[in-house]
Amino acid sequence: xxxxxxxxxxxxxxxxxxxxxxxxxxxxxxxxxxxxxxxxxxxxxxxxxxxxxxxxxxxxxxxxxxxxxxxxxxxxxxxxxxxxxxxxxxxxxxxxxxxxxxxxxxxxxxxxxxxxxxxxxxxxxxxxxxxxxxxxxxxxxxxxxxxxxxxxxxxxxxxxxxxxxxxxxxxxxxxxxxxxxxxxxxxxxxxxxxxxxxxxxxxxxxxxxxxxxxxxxxxxxxxxxxxxxxxx
Numbered sequence: 001x002x003x004x005x006x007x008x009x010x011x012x013x014x015x016x017x018x019x020x021x022x023x024x025x026x027x028x029x030x031x032x033x034x035x036x037x038x039x040x041x042x043x044x045x046x047x048x049x050x051x052x053x054x055x056x057x058x059x060x061x062x063x064x065x066x067x068x069x070x071x072x073x074x075x076x077x078x079x080x081x082x083x084x085x086x087x088x089x090x091x092x093x094x095x096x097x098x099x100x101x102x103x104x105x106x107x108x109x110x111x112x113x114x115x116x117x118x119x120x121x122x123x124x125x126x127x128x129x130x131x132x133x134x135x136x137x138x139x140x141x142x143x144x145x146x147x148x149x150x151x152x153x154x155x156x157x158x159x160x161x162x163x164x165x166x167x168x169x170x171x172x173x174x175x176x177x178x179x180x181x182x183x184x185x186x187x188x189x190x191x192x193x194x195x196x197x198x199x200x201x202x203x204x205x206x207x208x209x210x211x212x213x214x215x216x217x218x219x220x221x222x223x224x225x226x227x228x229x230x231x232x
Contacts, residue, residue, distance in 0.1 A: 011068040013049060014038030014075040016086075021053040021061055021078055038075050053078050145182060146210040147203070150175035153216040156192040161185055168192065180205045189215045204229045 015023055015030055016038040023030045025041055026049055032039045052063040064083040068074045075087040149159055151169045159167040159176070162185055167176045170192075182205050189199040199220045205211065206229070213223045213230070223230045 012040055012042050012073045013051075013066065013068050014040045014073065015051060015078070016075065017078040019078060019080045022056065022058070023078055024050075024052045024054065026050055027052075032078075038077075051076050051078075051083060053081075053083070141182060141208065143182075143208070144179035145205045145207065146177050147180050147205060148175050148177045148210060148212045150212070150214045151216065152214040152219060155217045157198065157215070157217070158190050158192055158194060160188040160190060165194075177210070182206050187221065189221065191217075201230055201232050204231070 013025065015025065015032055016036070017023060017032050017034050020034055023032050030039050030041075048065050048067050050063055050065055053061040055061060062082050064076060064085075066074060066076060066085070072088055074085065077084050077086045149167065151157060151173060154171050155169075156171070157169045158165050159169065161178065161180065166178055169176075180203075185203050185205060187199075187201060187203045188197055190197050198217050199215055201221060203211075203213070203223070207226070209225070211223065211226050211229065213221060215221045221230055
Protein backbone atom coordinates (compact mmCIF):
# COMPACT_ATOMS: atom_id res chain seq x y z
CA UNK A 1 0.00 0.00 0.00
CA UNK A 2 1.35 3.43 -0.91
CA UNK A 3 0.12 6.91 0.03
CA UNK A 4 1.39 10.09 -1.64
CA UNK A 5 0.44 13.70 -0.96
CA UNK A 6 2.40 16.54 -2.52
CA UNK A 7 3.13 20.00 -1.04
CA UNK A 8 6.12 21.75 0.58
CA UNK A 9 6.44 22.28 4.41
CA UNK A 10 8.18 20.30 7.41
CA UNK A 11 6.73 16.82 8.18
CA UNK A 12 6.29 14.29 10.96
CA UNK A 13 5.15 10.68 11.27
CA UNK A 14 3.22 9.33 14.23
CA UNK A 15 2.85 5.59 14.89
CA UNK A 16 0.45 3.98 17.35
CA UNK A 17 -0.83 0.45 17.96
CA UNK A 18 -4.02 -1.31 19.05
CA UNK A 19 -2.41 -4.78 18.91
CA UNK A 20 0.95 -6.03 20.25
CA UNK A 21 3.90 -6.09 17.83
CA UNK A 22 7.44 -4.77 17.48
CA UNK A 23 7.23 -1.65 15.30
CA UNK A 24 9.94 -0.12 13.14
CA UNK A 25 10.32 2.93 10.89
CA UNK A 26 13.02 2.57 8.23
CA UNK A 27 14.46 -0.36 10.21
CA UNK A 28 14.76 1.56 13.48
CA UNK A 29 12.72 0.25 16.43
CA UNK A 30 9.98 2.38 18.01
CA UNK A 31 8.85 2.33 21.62
CA UNK A 32 5.09 2.17 21.09
CA UNK A 33 2.73 0.98 23.84
CA UNK A 34 -0.59 -0.58 22.85
CA UNK A 35 -3.45 1.89 23.26
CA UNK A 36 -1.18 4.84 24.05
CA UNK A 37 -0.62 8.08 22.13
CA UNK A 38 1.42 7.84 18.92
CA UNK A 39 5.19 7.93 18.98
CA UNK A 40 6.28 10.82 16.76
CA UNK A 41 9.30 11.11 14.48
CA UNK A 42 10.45 14.40 13.00
CA UNK A 43 11.36 13.66 9.38
CA UNK A 44 14.21 15.41 7.55
CA UNK A 45 12.19 15.84 4.36
CA UNK A 46 9.74 14.28 1.97
CA UNK A 47 10.40 10.76 0.83
CA UNK A 48 9.26 7.19 1.29
CA UNK A 49 9.36 5.72 4.80
CA UNK A 50 8.70 2.08 5.64
CA UNK A 51 6.64 1.33 8.74
CA UNK A 52 6.96 -2.33 9.67
CA UNK A 53 5.57 -4.73 12.26
CA UNK A 54 7.37 -7.85 13.49
CA UNK A 55 6.63 -10.59 15.98
CA UNK A 56 8.51 -10.95 19.25
CA UNK A 57 10.67 -13.54 17.48
CA UNK A 58 11.49 -10.97 14.77
CA UNK A 59 9.36 -12.48 12.03
CA UNK A 60 7.79 -9.99 9.56
CA UNK A 61 4.04 -9.40 9.97
CA UNK A 62 3.28 -6.50 7.59
CA UNK A 63 4.62 -3.18 6.37
CA UNK A 64 3.43 0.07 4.85
CA UNK A 65 5.23 2.56 2.59
CA UNK A 66 4.30 6.19 3.41
CA UNK A 67 5.49 9.41 1.79
CA UNK A 68 5.24 12.29 4.30
CA UNK A 69 5.72 15.67 2.57
CA UNK A 70 7.09 18.72 4.33
CA UNK A 71 4.31 20.43 6.27
CA UNK A 72 2.19 17.32 6.88
CA UNK A 73 1.72 15.20 9.98
CA UNK A 74 0.67 11.64 9.14
CA UNK A 75 -0.50 9.15 11.76
CA UNK A 76 -0.32 5.40 11.17
CA UNK A 77 -1.85 2.78 13.45
CA UNK A 78 -0.91 -0.89 13.68
CA UNK A 79 -3.98 -3.04 14.06
CA UNK A 80 -4.32 -6.81 14.00
CA UNK A 81 -1.75 -7.79 11.32
CA UNK A 82 -2.19 -4.63 9.21
CA UNK A 83 -1.52 -0.87 9.23
CA UNK A 84 -4.09 1.88 8.72
CA UNK A 85 -3.41 5.53 7.97
CA UNK A 86 -5.62 7.25 10.57
CA UNK A 87 -4.99 10.93 9.92
CA UNK A 88 -3.30 13.60 7.89
CA UNK A 89 -2.98 17.18 9.11
CA UNK A 90 -1.36 20.17 7.45
CA UNK A 91 -1.25 23.84 8.30
CA UNK A 92 -1.57 24.79 4.64
CA UNK A 93 -2.92 21.66 2.94
CA UNK A 94 -3.99 22.46 -0.61
CA UNK A 95 -6.80 20.38 -2.10
CA UNK A 96 -5.17 20.34 -5.53
CA UNK A 97 -2.10 18.65 -4.02
CA UNK A 98 -4.08 16.00 -2.17
CA UNK A 99 -6.23 15.29 -5.19
CA UNK A 100 -3.33 13.57 -7.02
CA UNK A 101 -3.73 10.55 -4.75
CA UNK A 102 -5.30 7.73 -6.81
CA UNK A 103 -8.87 7.19 -5.67
CA UNK A 104 -9.12 10.55 -3.86
CA UNK A 105 -12.36 12.47 -3.89
CA UNK A 106 -12.76 16.20 -3.32
CA UNK A 107 -15.88 17.72 -1.73
CA UNK A 108 -16.39 21.47 -1.36
CA UNK A 109 -18.77 22.59 1.37
CA UNK A 110 -19.44 25.61 3.60
CA UNK A 111 -17.01 24.15 6.15
CA UNK A 112 -14.07 23.95 3.78
CA UNK A 113 -12.54 21.65 1.17
CA UNK A 114 -12.41 18.04 2.33
CA UNK A 115 -10.12 15.56 0.56
CA UNK A 116 -10.71 11.88 1.31
CA UNK A 117 -8.42 9.09 0.16
CA UNK A 118 -10.60 6.14 -0.72
CA UNK A 119 -10.23 3.04 1.45
CA UNK A 120 -7.82 4.57 3.96
CA UNK A 121 -10.12 6.58 6.18
CA UNK A 122 -7.94 9.66 5.66
CA UNK A 123 -9.18 13.22 5.32
CA UNK A 124 -7.54 16.59 4.81
CA UNK A 125 -9.65 19.66 5.53
CA UNK A 126 -8.80 23.24 4.62
CA UNK A 127 -10.80 26.27 5.77
CA UNK A 128 -13.30 27.69 3.32
CA UNK A 129 -12.67 31.24 2.14
CA UNK A 130 -14.62 33.83 4.03
CA UNK A 131 -17.79 34.74 2.15
CA UNK A 132 -18.04 38.18 0.66
CA UNK A 133 -19.90 40.56 2.96
CA UNK A 134 -23.56 41.00 2.11
CA UNK A 135 -24.40 44.29 0.45
CA UNK A 136 -26.01 46.81 2.78
CA UNK A 137 -29.80 46.88 2.62
CA UNK A 138 -31.32 49.43 0.32
CA UNK A 139 -32.29 52.56 2.24
CA UNK A 140 -35.98 52.82 3.05
CA UNK A 141 -37.48 56.23 2.43
CA UNK A 142 -39.09 57.85 5.47
CA UNK A 143 -40.09 61.03 3.66
CA UNK A 144 -43.83 61.84 3.65
CA UNK A 145 -45.78 60.83 0.55
CA UNK A 146 -48.43 63.03 -1.05
CA UNK A 147 -51.86 61.36 -1.14
CA UNK A 148 -54.72 62.93 -3.09
CA UNK A 149 -58.29 62.27 -1.91
CA UNK A 150 -61.18 63.13 -4.26
CA UNK A 151 -64.94 62.73 -3.86
CA UNK A 152 -66.50 61.07 -6.90
CA UNK A 153 -70.17 61.75 -6.16
CA UNK A 154 -70.31 65.15 -4.40
CA UNK A 155 -71.96 63.72 -1.29
CA UNK A 156 -71.27 65.50 1.98
CA UNK A 157 -68.60 63.37 3.65
CA UNK A 158 -65.79 63.57 6.19
CA UNK A 159 -62.37 61.97 5.74
CA UNK A 160 -60.67 60.30 8.74
CA UNK A 161 -57.05 59.11 8.74
CA UNK A 162 -55.85 57.02 11.68
CA UNK A 163 -58.91 58.05 13.67
CA UNK A 164 -58.46 61.80 13.10
CA UNK A 165 -60.82 63.86 10.93
CA UNK A 166 -58.62 65.41 8.26
CA UNK A 167 -61.02 66.92 5.75
CA UNK A 168 -64.68 67.82 5.19
CA UNK A 169 -66.01 67.30 1.66
CA UNK A 170 -69.03 69.24 0.52
CA UNK A 171 -70.55 69.95 -2.89
CA UNK A 172 -67.81 71.35 -5.10
CA UNK A 173 -64.88 70.55 -2.77
CA UNK A 174 -61.73 70.14 -4.86
CA UNK A 175 -59.46 67.12 -4.39
CA UNK A 176 -57.39 67.40 -1.21
CA UNK A 177 -53.73 66.40 -0.89
CA UNK A 178 -52.42 65.16 2.48
CA UNK A 179 -48.84 64.28 3.45
CA UNK A 180 -48.71 60.81 5.00
CA UNK A 181 -45.68 58.93 6.31
CA UNK A 182 -44.76 55.62 4.61
CA UNK A 183 -46.56 52.64 6.07
CA UNK A 184 -50.11 51.50 6.79
CA UNK A 185 -52.81 54.06 7.57
CA UNK A 186 -56.45 53.48 8.47
CA UNK A 187 -58.78 55.52 6.24
CA UNK A 188 -62.49 55.99 6.90
CA UNK A 189 -65.15 57.84 4.90
CA UNK A 190 -68.13 58.89 7.02
CA UNK A 191 -71.26 60.99 6.48
CA UNK A 192 -70.96 64.62 7.58
CA UNK A 193 -72.70 63.83 10.88
CA UNK A 194 -70.11 61.12 11.68
CA UNK A 195 -72.85 58.62 12.42
CA UNK A 196 -72.48 56.36 9.37
CA UNK A 197 -69.30 54.88 7.91
CA UNK A 198 -69.45 54.54 4.13
CA UNK A 199 -66.02 52.99 3.61
CA UNK A 200 -63.24 51.78 5.89
CA UNK A 201 -59.89 50.15 5.14
CA UNK A 202 -56.13 50.50 5.22
CA UNK A 203 -53.95 52.41 2.79
CA UNK A 204 -50.36 51.20 2.40
CA UNK A 205 -48.40 54.36 1.66
CA UNK A 206 -45.08 53.81 -0.15
CA UNK A 207 -42.88 55.13 -2.93
CA UNK A 208 -42.28 58.73 -3.88
CA UNK A 209 -45.02 59.34 -6.45
CA UNK A 210 -48.23 61.07 -5.38
CA UNK A 211 -50.96 58.50 -4.68
CA UNK A 212 -54.37 59.28 -6.12
CA UNK A 213 -57.61 57.79 -4.86
CA UNK A 214 -61.30 58.49 -5.15
CA UNK A 215 -64.24 57.62 -2.91
CA UNK A 216 -68.04 57.74 -2.96
CA UNK A 217 -70.95 56.88 -0.74
CA UNK A 218 -71.81 53.72 -2.65
CA UNK A 219 -68.69 53.14 -4.74
CA UNK A 220 -66.27 52.82 -1.82
CA UNK A 221 -62.57 53.63 -2.19
CA UNK A 222 -60.43 53.12 -5.29
CA UNK A 223 -56.69 53.78 -5.62
CA UNK A 224 -55.95 54.77 -9.20
CA UNK A 225 -52.18 54.54 -9.52
CA UNK A 226 -50.90 52.13 -6.83
CA UNK A 227 -52.45 48.66 -7.26
CA UNK A 228 -52.75 46.67 -4.04
CA UNK A 229 -52.33 49.70 -1.79
CA UNK A 230 -55.91 49.55 -0.49
CA UNK A 231 -57.18 46.71 1.65
CA UNK A 232 -59.44 45.92 4.54
